[in-house]
Amino acid sequence: MTTPVAQRVDHKLLLDYxxxxxxxxxxxxxxxxxxxxxxxxxxVHLYVGEEAVAVGVCANLRNDDLIxxxxxxxxxxxxxxxxxxxxxxxxxxxxxxxxxGRGGSMHMYAPEWGFMxxxxxxxxxxxxxxxxxxxxxxxxxxxxxxxxxxxxAVNSGSFHEALNLGTVWDLPxxxxxxxxxxxxxxxxxxxxxxxxxxxxxxxxxxKGVAVDGQDVMAVHDAAAEAxxxxxxxxxxxxxxxxxxxxxGHHEGDPGTDYRTREEVQEWKQxxxxxxxxxxxxxxxxxxxxLAAVDEEVxxxxxxxxxxxxxxxxxxxESVTEHVY
Amino acid sequence: MSEQGRVITYSDAGVEALxxxxxxxxxxxxxxxxxxxxxGNFRQTKGLWKEFGDHRLRDxxxxxLGATGVAIGAAMAGTRTIVDEVFLDFALEALTQIxxxxxxxxxxxxxxxxxxxxxxxxxxAVRNAGAHHSHTFYNWFxxxxxxxxxxxxTPYDLKGLFKSSLREPGPVIFIxxxxxxxxxxxxxxxxxxxxxxxxxxxxxxxxxxxVAMSRMVxxxxxxxxxxxxxxxSAEVIDPRTIVPLDRQRITDSIKKTGRLVVIDxxxxxxxxxxxxxxxAVEDCFHELDVVPKRICSMPVPNPFSPVLENLMxxxxxxxxxxxxxMMKDVRRKS
Numbered sequence: 001m002t003t004p005v006a007q008r009v010d011h012k013l014l015l016d017y018x019x020x021x022x023x024x025x026x027x028x029x030x031x032x033x034x035x036x037x038x039x040x041x042x043x044v045h046l047y048v049g050e051e052a053v054a055v056g057v058c059a060n061l062r063n064d065d066l067i068x069x070x071x072x073x074x075x076x077x078x079x080x081x082x083x084x085x086x087x088x089x090x091x092x093x094x095x096x097x098x099x100x101g102r103g104g105s106m107h108m109y110a111p112e113w114g115f116m117x118x119x120x121x122x123x124x125x126x127x128x129x130x131x132x133x134x135x136x137x138x139x140x141x142x143x144x145x146x147x148x149x150x151x152x153a154v155n156s157g158s159f160h161e162a163l164n165l166g167t168v169w170d171l172p173x174x175x176x177x178x179x180x181x182x183x184x185x186x187x188x189x190x191x192x193x194x195x196x197x198x199x200x201x202x203x204x205x206x207k208g209v210a211v212d213g214q215d216v217m218a219v220h221d222a223a224a225e226a227x228x229x230x231x232x233x234x235x236x237x238x239x240x241x242x243x244x245x246x247x248g249h250h251e252g253d254p255g256t257d258y259r260t261r262e263e264v265q266e267w268k269q270x271x272x273x274x275x276x277x278x279x280x281x282x283x284x285x286x287x288x289x290l291a292a293v294d295e296e297v298x299x300x301x302x303x304x305x306x307x308x309x310x311x312x313x314x315x316x317e318s319v320t321e322h323v324y
Numbered sequence: 325m326s327e328q329g330r331v332i333t334y335s336d337a338g339v340e341a342l343x344x345x346x347x348x349x350x351x352x353x354x355x356x357x358x359x360x361x362x363x364g365n366f367r368q369t370k371g372l373w374k375e376f377g378d379h380r381l382r383d384x385x386x387x388x389l390g391a392t393g394v395a396i397g398a399a400m401a402g403t404r405t406i407v408d409e410v411f412l413d414f415a416l417e418a419l420t421q422i423x424x425x426x427x428x429x430x431x432x433x434x435x436x437x438x439x440x441x442x443x444x445x446x447x448x449a450v451r452n453a454g455a456h457h458s459h460t461f462y463n464w465f466x467x468x469x470x471x472x473x474x475x476x477x478t479p480y481d482l483k484g485l486f487k488s489s490l491r492e493p494g495p496v497i498f499i500x501x502x503x504x505x506x507x508x509x510x511x512x513x514x515x516x517x518x519x520x521x522x523x524x525x526x527x528x529x530x531x532x533x534x535v536a537m538s539r540m541v542x543x544x545x546x547x548x549x550x551x552x553x554x555x556x557s558a559e560v561i562d563p564r565t566i567v568p569l570d571r572q573r574i575t576d577s578i579k580k581t582g583r584l585v586v587i588d589x590x591x592x593x594x595x596x597x598x599x600x601x602x603x604a605v606e607d608c609f610h611e612l613d614v615v616p617k618r619i620c621s622m623p624v625p626n627p628f629s630p631v632l633e634n635l636m637x638x639x640x641x642x643x644x645x646x647x648x649x650m651m652k653d654v655r656r657k658s
Contacts (some may be wrong), residue, residue, distance in 0.1 A: 116400060
């Protein structure tokens with residue numbers, strides 16, 4: 001990348017984003033380890049490689065703004081402010097988890113932090129987020145809603161119907177597509193003739209932009225502009241963030257039979273966390289200062305593990321609670 | 325229920341309930357196709373747009389999946405919503421949102437997020453609309469934890485149940501019957517609500533219990549009148565809501581009469597009728613005088629031909645005939 005980002009960035013901001021991205025990365029690596037050791041039940045889809053999107057977008061949000069996430073949503077929850085221990089406890093099926101152990105990875109909800117859930121159904125959160133936007137618009141408090149989804153969702157009817165309603169009603173929704181090129185194993189180029197997600201905005205009379213999803217400041221800038229417009233009742237924007245997951249679709253999928261190792265390595269060269277670190281060093285921040293941040297993140301993850309591990313299992317007799 | 329008083333139609337009872345609730349609760353937003361200036365395909369929002377306008381009566385194009393998802397998402401975020409599928413058949417376009425999102429959300433979020441959304445649709449055979457516009461899918465919804473399922477049979481019940489459904493914390497599937505929209509009944513002008521889960525004894529009797537809902541209540545009442553002239557006293561019960569179900573009132577009646585017939589406009593397999601027969605066996609086994617009976621639609625898609633469709637759906641003649649047979653049969657008691 002040749003963009004001289006370091007020259008224009010606010011160092012304090014970039015340092016914050018570096019730390020947050022590192023938290024997301026370290027969190028997922030820890031989840032991977034716990035999962036592989038058989039400590040966590042269920043299934044997990046990890047966010048490794050895509051951290052700049054969640055962090056760059058959520059940095060612009062207020063606590064009462066809402067986000068609706070996907071099956072790959074741990075990073076979104078953390079970026080929106082849900083404490084690491086609460087997210088991890090949910091992955092563990094514990095009572096201290098955001099859903100008290102009733103949800104797990106793909107059904108975790110933390111409305112206290114404006115986190116309206118991960119989701120096990122691809123495409124489904126897009127209409128839900130649009131509805132959240134309707135509530136925000138009617139409330140007239142300048143609130144906005146972010147709808148995260150992958151490129152795997154954009155060929156679904158949910159995407160089409162939701163973006164159409166979002167635009168025709170001028171709802172304060174930011175549709176953020178994390179285009180990581182593969183829906184499970186299906187390459188986007190094999191799934192559609194039009195691989196520009198941003199260009200699809202035109203079909204709805206919506207603004208559409210594409211950004212380098214591995215550059216946290218680029219994501220931040222695009223999101224800041226879209227959110228500013230939405231807060232001013234100027235309607236929705238579709239932001240396509242070009243990104244990549246280093247890991248398989250889910251833990252257990254090696255992710256190597258539908259893409260080449262070279263391709264994965266190529267994307268790792270653009271790693272958002274390393275890139276931010278390099279930009280900080282290039283701009284004169286001392287290594288020792290970054291090492292201190294790294295250390296803080298290590299402490300943070302260990303505390304999250306302790307918190308989750310020490311939480312109790314749900315009471316078996318509570319199984320029928322909260323159905324209605 | 326008073327037999328005297330103001331008489332209005334089933335569809336007007338719905339409009340009146342909606343108007344009163346939208347005045348009472350300014351957060352209610354109504355989403356659907358043709359529900360604005362047009363006043364609804366079944367006149368189910370007649371005159372409301374003039375009072376509440378575009379912000380609260382939100383017309384959409386034909387997009388049940390998106391519109392239902394939006395209604396559910398808005399509800400999750402704090403707005404009480406109604407989404408009108410118009411024909412219940414069209415709710416199938418949106419089933420993933422209703423089942424996977426609305427019905428599950430309270431449980432998945434440990435009770436932290438509720439989706440107070442009323443999903444409205446008109447069901448059933450009327451004027452030979454054919455297979456795509458005549459289905460009666462209430463059994464599907466009733467089989468999903470997290471949903472409440474309401475089927476009013478009269479204008480009085482429609483109004484009272486609609487109002488209580490709009491005060492529920494979570495999703496309610498509110499199913500009207502297309503052939504009932506022009507039927508009339510007494511509806512008081514003063515405020516009343518009917519709690520979900522309270523069956524109505526439509527007609528008291530001592531020889532046989534007939535359980536029926538929605539349009540089938542009218543058939544049951546007619547069959548009961550025909551049977552009375554032959555000396556058979558039939559009790560007709562309308563549960564009004566499948567979920568929650570007034571198990572007590574139904575089983576009390578079965579224990580009293582010793583005979584149960586369930587009329588169901590859906591096919592019998594895995595149906596409400598099947599559930600009621602199971603309840604009769606579980607709760608009233610020793611009080612049953614004869615094998616309980618279910619009279620359901622035949623397991624075929626609704627045919628277009630009037631000759632075929634009339635045969636497919638339960639009729640007064642079929643109900644009377646089945647009960648005749650039942651009255652002759654006496655279960656051997658040990």
